Amino acid sequence: MNRQDPTAVRFEHAAVRLGGRTIWHDVSFNVTEGEFVAILGPNGAGKSTLIKAILGLLPLAAGTATVLGRPAGAGNAGIGYLPQRRSFDSGTRIRGIDLVQLGLDGTRWGVPIPGPNRKRSSARVAETIELVGATEYARHPIGELSGGEQQRLLIAQALVRRPKLLLLDEPLDSLDLPNQAAVAALVRRICHEEEVAVLLVAHDINPILGYLDRVIYLAGGGALEGPPEQVIRSETLSRLYGAPIEVLRASDGRLVVVGQPEAPFVHGDRHA
Amino acid sequence: MLEAAIFQGLSWNPLTDLHELVSYPFMVNALEAGTIVAVMAGVTGWFMALRQQTFAGHTLSIIAFPGAAAASLAGLPLAVGYFGFCGVGALALAGIAGTRQSLSAESAAIGSLQALALALGFLFVTLYHGVLNGLDSLLFGTFLGVTSRQVAVLLAVAVAALTLVVLAARPLIFASVDPDVASAAGVPARQLGFGFLLVLGLSVAETSQITGALLVFALLVTPAATAHRLTARPGLGIALSVALALAVTWLGLALAYFSIYPVGFYVTSLSFALYLFVRVANTVAGHRRTTMRLATEPA
Numbered sequence: 356m357n358r359q360d361p362t363a364v365r366f367e368h369a370a371v372r373l374g375g376r377t378i379w380h381d382v383s384f385n386v387t388e389g390e391f392v393a394i395l396g397p398n399g400a401g402k403s404t405l406i407k408a409i410l411g412l413l414p415l416a417a418g419t420a421t422v423l424g425r426p427a428g429a430g431n432a433g434i435g436y437l438p439q440r441r442s443f444d445s446g447t448r449i450r451g452i453d454l455v456q457l458g459l460d461g462t463r464w465g466v467p468i469p470g471p472n473r474k475r476s477s478a479r480v481a482e483t484i485e486l487v488g489a490t491e492y493a494r495h496p497i498g499e500l501s502g503g504e505q506q507r508l509l510i511a512q513a514l515v516r517r518p519k520l521l522l523l524d525e526p527l528d529s530l531d532l533p534n535q536a537a538v539a540a541l542v543r544r545i546c547h548e549e550e551v552a553v554l555l556v557a558h559d560i561n562p563i564l565g566y567l568d569r570v571i572y573l574a575g576g577g578a579l580e581g582p583p584e585q586v587i588r589s590e591t592l593s594r595l596y597g598a599p600i601e602v603l604r605a606s607d608g609r610l611v612v613v614g615q616p617e618a619p620f621v622h623g624d625r626h627a
Numbered sequence: 628m629l630e631a632a633i634f635q636g637l638s639w640n641p642l643t644d645l646h647e648l649v650s651y652p653f654m655v656n657a658l659e660a661g662t663i664v665a666v667m668a669g670v671t672g673w674f675m676a677l678r679q680q681t682f683a684g685h686t687l688s689i690i691a692f693p694g695a696a697a698a699s700l701a702g703l704p705l706a707v708g709y710f711g712f713c714g715v716g717a718l719a720l721a722g723i724a725g726t727r728q729s730l731s732a733e734s735a736a737i738g739s740l741q742a743l744a745l746a747l748g749f750l751f752v753t754l755y756h757g758v759l760n761g762l763d764s765l766l767f768g769t770f771l772g773v774t775s776r777q778v779a780v781l782l783a784v785a786v787a788a789l790t791l792v793v794l795a796a797r798p799l800i801f802a803s804v805d806p807d808v809a810s811a812a813g814v815p816a817r818q819l820g821f822g823f824l825l826v827l828g829l830s831v832a833e834t835s836q837i838t839g840a841l842l843v844f845a846l847l848v849t850p851a852a853t854a855h856r857l858t859a860r861p862g863l864g865i866a867l868s869v870a871l872a873l874a875v876t877w878l879g880l881a882l883a884y885f886s887i888y889p890v891g892f893y894v895t896s897l898s899f900a901l902y903l904f905v906r907v908a909n910t911v912a913g914h915r916r917t918t919m920r921l922a923t924e925p926a
Contacts, residue, residue, distance in 0.1 A: 410811050430813025438807040446679065448855040448864070449804050461801030462812050464794050496859040497804075512808070 360424060361388045363520045363552035364409055369418035371404055377576060378404050380417065384571055384580040386554060388519060391546045393563060393583075394556045396573035402556045403439055405573065406522050409554070410436060423519055435513030439524040439556070443505060447498040451489065451508040454497055455480050458512035483515045484508070487541060503534040510538070514545065521546075523555040527562060535562035542566070560587065561609045587612070637885040648881060657770035657837075657880055659778045664837050665846060665876040667785040669869030670792060671830040672851030674823060678803040681848055683720050686737050687828050688843035690716035690744040691835035695765045696751035705765075706780055709832035716744070717828030721821045748840075768839030768891035770880055781833055788826045795819060800861055837876070842891040846872050849898035853905050871901060 363386050370380035378401035386392050394402045407413040408420055411428035420427040422434070435458075459476055460467070467473055484493045489507040492500055497508065506526055513521055523542065527535040543566040546553045557563055560570070564583060571580045572587070575596045579586050586592075587610055592600040601613040638644055648654055675684050694712025695705045723736045752762055792799070801809040802816035810816045834843045850871035854864045879894035886893075 412811065429811060432812075434811070436808055436811045438811075440807075443804075447804060448677065448859045449800070449861065450859045453800075453859070453861055454805065457797065457801045457805065458808070458812075461797050461805075461809060462814050463797055466793055466796055512805075 362386070362421070363388050363390075363423060364554070365419075365421040366408075367419045367421075369408065369420055370416045371401065371408055371413055372416040373404065373413070377416070379573060379576050379578060382418070382573075382578040384578065386520075386552050386569075388552045389547060389550045391543050391553045391555070391566060391568045392580075393560060393567050393570045394554060394573065395560055395570050395587075400573040400575075402573055403524050405571075406436075406524050406554065406556060409520075409522060410434065432516060433519045435516065435518035435521045435551075437509050437513045437521075437523045437526055439528070443498045445498040448496055451493040451495060451497050451500065451504075452480060452484065454508060455484055455493070455512045455515055458515045480515060483511045486514070486545065487511045502529040503531075503538070506530060506534075506538055507541070510541070510545075514549075514551075517549070518551060521551050521553045523553065525556050525558060527557060527559075532562060539563040539566045564608070564610065644881075644885070648884060653771065653773065654880075654884060656773040656775060656778055658877070660773045660781055661770070661837055661876040661880050662873065663778070663781045663785050664833050665872035666869050667789060667830050668834045668843075668846040669850055669854075669872035670789060670865055671827055672847040672872070673854060673865045673868040674792065674799060674803065675827055676848065676851040676855050677800065678820075678823070680824075680827070682734055682737055683724075683824065684827055684831065684847055685844065686720065686741040686744070687713050687716050687831040688835060688840050688847070689741045689748075691831055691843070692765060692840035693744050693748035693751055694832070695835070695840065696748045696755070699761065699765075700751050700755040704777075706777060706832075706836065709835050710784070710829065712744075713828040713832035713835075714825065716740070717824040721824045724820060724824070725817070764839060766839045766841045767889060768835075768837055768842055768894075770837065770883060770890045773836075777836070781836070784829055784833060788829045791822065792826055795822070796861075799823060838891050838894055842895050845891070845895035845898045846876065849895075849902050850875065853898070853902045856902075856905050856909055871898070875901065 365385050367383050369382045371378045382405070394405055396402055404413060408415060409422055409427055411422070411426075411431065415427075422428075422431060425431075456476070459480060467476075481490070484490050487507045487510050489504065489511060492504050493508065497505060500508070506529070510523070510526065513523070521542075526542075527538055530538060539562055542553055542555060545551060554571075555563070560567075560583065567583055569581060570583045570586050571578055572592070572595065574592070575598075577595060579591060579595050587602055589600060589602045592602060592612065599614060603611040603613060605611060638647075649658070672684075675681060690712050691709050694708035694710075696708070697712070698705050698708025701708075719740060720737065723733055723740070798809065798814045799819050801812075802814050802819050806816050831843055831847065834846050838845055851868045853871055854868035857867055858864050875894050875897040879890055879897055882888075882893045883890035
């Protein structure tokens with residue numbers, strides 16, 4: 356697929372309603388190939404909802420969403436997706452390498468037949484696992500691996516089809532700080548080397564701040580996009596929230612957003 | 628001697644004994660039926676364990692009991708009752724799963740269905756006064772009186788169901804371990820889940836005819852659970868699950884033929900012994916691995 360347009364995702368005045376409630380509206384942004392963009396915002400602001408709208412798993416109530424040159428819809432082979440989750444429990448008896456393999460051919464019917472195709476697909480799986488640095492433990496059952504190890508294999512699964520767009524929903528959530536930075540560095544390297552557009556939902560911007568190109572900040576039912584230093588400022592966020600917000604910069608460069616009201620529908624709604 | 632009392636007619640010469648086993652048509656039918664059922668249960672059981680749907684499988688096996696009881700009450704072949712009730716039961720379970728409630732609400736609904744099935748079975752047995760002789764074989768299985776026609780039906784159903792499972796194997800594994808990603812990639816996860824419950828219903832209906840409703844798990848769960856403990860490789864796991872189910876079925880049938888104890892007891896005890904052995908071996912090996920890891924890890 357050779358498209359002239361380098362735009363991976365374009366939202367124009369998009370809105371999503373869930374159960375009669377508008378999650379966000381009038382959201383417009385562009386993400387181009389090879390760009391690393393974080394989706395930020397408080398709990399319940401609709402960060403995962405945005406990912407699901409890009410995937411075509413949720414319909415738009417208004418506006419348009421164009422993904423890799425066509426309207427958003429399920430089954431777009433150009434998208435690699437890593438959903439929000441805690442982890443695989445220890446009862447999941449399948450190896451990491453099998454999970455990556457499923458990312459490549461898990462949608463095909465019938466059983467794999469040995470031959471040159473099978474060899475090529477195994478080589479692609481091995482290469483992707485090598486890319487994320489998971490070769491050492493890829494043959495262990497996924498449930499027995501640590502959170503960071505699982506996350507690397509899941510990123511490999513999302514990458515194995517050479518997607519043009521990678522959607523990562525809170526991939527850093529269950530990781531400790533050194534692992535958060537390591538995974539962020541890995542995502543940025545893949546983003547630039549493989550010319551993939553990456554949208555990453557994050558709870559805390561600080562571990563990834565140094566790696567990002569731009570941010571999309573969701574709050575108060577709307578969204579702002581731009582470089583982090585322009586978006587994450589007291590006056591911009593105050594306007595978005597419609598309430599006084601203060602952004603403080605610590606001496607080590609870390610950003611602290613003070614006074615952000617949590618959305619009223621936080622309870623049990625982390626997946627929205 | 629005790630052995631002589633339990634194992635009547637056993638010559639202790641494997642070749643002679645094997646020859647005797649296959650010289651009676653009823654025993655050949657039983658071995659054929661057992662083989663078909665073991666393959667079917669081994670494959671579907673592996674997927675059931677992967678999908679963590681053992682409770683649904685257990686409920687289907689309970690539903691098999693009123694099915695068989697209703698069939699004898701109506702004067703129909705038992706297989707009609709088994710397949711009919713398990714099929715309807717699978718639809719009901721799919722309906723419960725389709726409402727997308729929380730997991731605990733789902734198990735409560737499945738549990739209620741299970742209790743209803745047992746109560747219905749008891750009612751049918753009571754209505755059919757003369758069945759008491761057959762009650763324990765409905766619940767605990769028998770290998771006597773398997774007809775060639777029954778074997779043909781078992782084979783046809785198993786071939787159809789297993790063909791579907793083989794065709795859908797990869798998307799089904801994908802949707803089982805990773806439903807969100809699979810759906811996003813275009814796998815019809817809900818429809819596959821629905822279809823799998825139907826296949827599971829057929830598998831339980833087949834297995835019940837050998838092991839009885841209550842001992843279905845000996846072939847459906849225990850070999851699969853043992854295989855999952857032994858390997859996390861999908862292809863190898865399915866093969867192992869089938870091999871273990873075949874081994875316990877053949878051995879169980881042979882032991883039951885030569886002894887005074889029922890086949891359900893042997894099949895169940897053999898698979899439980901295997902499972903226990905693998906679990907203990909696993910725990911010991913796992914303990915050793917952890918100790919080694921701790922010893923080699925830098926402080």
